[in-house]
Amino acid sequence: MDAIILQILNGLDKGSAYALIALGLTLIFGTLGVVNFAHGALFMIGAFCAVTLSKIFNLSYEVIDESQTDFLGNPLKVKTPYVESWFGPELGGAIIDWAVPLAILFSIPIMIAIGFIMERGLIKHFYKRPHADQILVTFGLAIVLQEIIKYFYGANPIPTPAPEALTGSFDFGAFLGFQANAVIYPYWRLVYFAFAAVIIGGVFAFLQFTTFGMVVRAGMADRETVGLLGINIDRRFTIMFGIAAAVAGLAGVMYAPINSPNYHMGMDFLVLSFVVVVVGGMGSLPGAVLAGFLLGILESFASMNEIKSIFPGIDQIIIYLVAIIILLTRPRGLMGRKGVMED
């Protein structure tokens, strides 16, 4: 039982990341009709926003300490972060410690700006081109973005820890009346799940309850008619692209403490998220979220030793297997709408 609870938690956690990325992919596909293979790269850039802010906070000046020596036997240069000398070691230390949550604020304008530049600078020229062209250009863009990050940050993962206060783990065992220590789960992963829920809720509320959202939804249903009503739908769609980029970026920022970011992390998620979108139904936002969590949980269960002893290697193929079954039985995906990508 405790093992099952743990895998459900793991699944929700993985599902959060899949759902956030798939949500952005679907937003872009639903509004602009573009299959954006650079979306994983946006997730990666988000994580590197956290790395960058952490590096900025850690910018230091060097003082030569004659009493110590470095690896070559020269006097040691002791580094003190500027933040600590400006705000004192206590507040300065706290700012450095909370770099990842602070990076949320730092990353939003950056991600929206990157989204705008991508859309206006490149992707808009491909709206009328076939999907294959769009996939090729966005995939190429993803590789370019990856290589840029690798050039500046190197190929190795960069540790970006969560704040000290959130590094421990929560004992569900004691909480739910099981044996203590039987079900423990890291705080930060719980935070990630809660954060994803807030973002997903926020995006849905924005589309559902604001005039802007209503126009966008109307545009998704019938772009031409909305345009005929004198509404500049293109501008709104560009804004949606920025928002989708920000959602991917935020997913990346919060993911940085879970696994040390490296330049390749976006690609690892992109393929899975794309499957999530297809399973959920192209263009369906609730479908993307539902499929994200569903596949996350399935993947976690498939990694259980008990399951793997019956079906070896099932953890590697479960997502694709489920995708095939769903597409065979429901060709439009779980919640796909009629007419999407069917012309």
Added chain:
Amino acid sequence: MSKSNLTRRGLLKTSAVAGAGIALPTIFTASSAAAYTNEPTGSSVTLGFNVPQTGPYADEGADELRAYELAVEHLNGGGDGGMMNTFSSKALDGSGIMGKKVEFVTGDTQTKSDAARASAKSMIEKDGAIMITGGSSSGVAIAVQGLCQEAGVIFMAGLTHSNDTTGKDKKANGFRHFFNAYMSGAALAPVLEKLYGSDRKAYHLTADYTWGWTQEESIVASTEALGWETVNTVKTPLAATDFSSYIAPVLNSGADVLVLNHYGGNMVNSLTNAVQFGLREKQVNGKNFEIVVPLYSRLMAKGAGENVKGIHGSTNWHWSLQDDASKAFVKSFGEKYGFPPSQAAHTVYCQTLLYADACQRAGTFNPCGVAEALEGFEFDGLGNGKTLYRAEDHQCFKDVLVVRGKENPTSEFDLLEVVEVTPAAQVTYEPDHPMFAGGNLGTCNPGA
């Protein structure tokens, strides 16, 4: 009346074709007149450095390349000479190899066997490389070693830790300076017993390829010999990034030690995940839960950050060693690049000097002559103490370091501390040891 078609132009054409025809065999067999592949005829000799310049091990590859360039500089008489001054063999004198200036070409393995073979092939066939060296994965090393055997050039392996490289996949043209998984197990076991006792239950997470399998086999064997029980061994895909679903079952498996047979990005992520799940604060069977990372590297420790503190593993060499050779190497590398070398840099630097020295002693670049000079060669002064290049399997036998993630690092490089230097005798095994059986060195191939 008969008419001859013979014209002046026709005659010239025919003679030219006939001449070319007669010359043809010598044109095409010119290279076969050489005694071996890529026999250097000019005033220089070309070495091929095949390292990952892109892909997940690119930083490790970059460090290897730095060390190669430093070795070439020293071989050609530049710089301060580094470990050439401390090397017990004095055959090298800074005038290149056998008076020929050392030049090099580089290839990108991308940590993919096919890409690595393609770049090695290109360096041998197009650039005339007389020797191939490098790599930072056992899969790549075994693939390139096979290619070099067929092509008739020497392969000096870089960072490869799988038993198979000098076990079932050993080749007469291939040589490994780096230690292997068996040695890690043999060196770690006594330290683990001292620290954690002989009544432990271990759970293994293992990267699913040749290196992971042989390391798991080695560590299981050496810890079970101590009396430890192996609760479970789980293979994880090399491409995995989030290990939470593999870590979660460890919590209630009854295990009190987690062994991570992971390297590079896999190790960084699995260790980070294990620490996040509170494994290090956990008490199981009345004992503190422990994590062991049998193969450590400083570059990996950097990626895992705080999580490596207090965690034990083994390594081939570490820059903080205080022998004259290590100090000389750290000094010349540190002054040139501004930071200390990694174990990958150390092993490839050694391999380059060892190759050059063997050519010099053998008086030839012929792979068979070089192999003979390396086989059974005993040396010292390259940072690992007395070392033997064993003739039977082309594996170096030397001391192995047991290291621990440092609790209070004084700098960004000061991440590991040496806990014990395990003497070579303790990690030496018979050439026909079951973990290394099944292969055949074969005979050296000079190619051509």
